[in-house]
Amino acid sequence: MAAKPTEGEGPGALGTQYRLGSDPHIYVTKHMHRFANPARFLRIAGVATPLTLWPGLAITALGLAWGLFYAPPDYLQGDSARIMDVHVPAAILAELGYAGLAVAAAVGLVWKHPLAEVAARALAPVGAVFAAVCLITGSLWGQPTWGTWWVWDARLTSMLVLFFLYLGVIALSNAFDEPGRGAKSAAILAIVGAINLPIIKYSVDWWNTLHQGASITLTGSTIAPALLWPLGISALGFSLLFAATVLMRMRAEIAQTRVRARARRMAEAFA
């Protein structure tokens, strides 16, 4: 039953057949199609969720405890540099999350895989939260270090634009009454955003060098190994938590679709 969940979404969403045999991309995308089967996905995700969630929590706790309490303070910035153990992983995951969102959106648009739409919808809020965490922790770090909550630095500005792009994708996917429409529109926006991101990044860099003077850039000094270890560990922990959250959101979304479909069948049966 789960292999063909035709109910619940509009045409082209969960109702689409894959027609594996007639697909010219079969050799390229064989594995993608194999994992796009919702039943197989749920089986794998059911195993993968606890495998990412619990080690993710443990490793994050280890990395943060190490970085926040046991690692020596930075010789220049003192204790405030410890927030980097949260800030840097959040920044990396916010950017990688957008790349994942764009790939899921493209797969959803081109091959009309229902799972890709589910993945895109599940990814976007998680990525937005990581971008927000990155901005907030950066601001908290900037106050004692730079003496100001916000600097129009190129990197800060790019992350802010990325955050707004996430918000646009989320808002668009929730803006429609007909169910399939929001996913499609949001997917188009995510792809347009992905094409534009390098241009936005470049334009912000260009603008920042144009207005040079006020901004204080991060020093390019190498990080001491004693501080690098907790950073790497918490980055790994954050990544596992990111994966676990996305997997849980995807499973919840699929479950919701099934509940809706079931309610509709019941209603039809008793009508």
Added chain:
Amino acid sequence: MFRLLLARDLALARGRAGAAALPVVFFLLVAVTFPFALGPDARVLAKVGAGVVWVAALLAALLPIPTLFEADRADGTLDQYAARAIPAEIVAAARWMAHWIAFAVPLLVAAPLAALLFGLSAPAIARLELALLLGTPGLASLAVVAAALTTGAREGGMLAGLLVFPLGVPLLIFGAGAAGGSGAGAFKLLGAATLILVAMGPFAAGAGIRAARG
């Protein structure tokens, strides 16, 4: 077919000349509002003038977005186009060109007026006009994409701002830079940013139109 669609869109725009003038009036209003907030110091105004005019243009570009495709979707015109196998990309491209003519040409006429309010010099006004001429096609393309993606949405108008702002950042940066006298490089980059948006716009908007038809 492109020319037929363009003629139709332009005729419709002519019929609603009053509505088409609103974004330009709004553009001037935004530009006029800034001196009240910043104070009448001529040096300050001359310094921020080019940037303010660009911000006003970006804000004015948001206004017509909810009207660009909504009527055609509601009365079934988009379905008629699809039934006649007219590619959605052609529809989007024609709409982009009509929108640029209806929106940007009056804006280009009004821009020197706004620039005079900020006391910009003649060469600065010429730079601003050239920058707007280079940048508005990209701005119009973004508006058409946002309109196609949000047509039929709840709160489509407010949503459009959220879509256009991040994607419009390069236009704003290069446009204000070019108008503010950052040299020929800024004009080239502005042209490049516009070209990418114009090249991509019809395809993204076309996909949006198809999604809107369901």
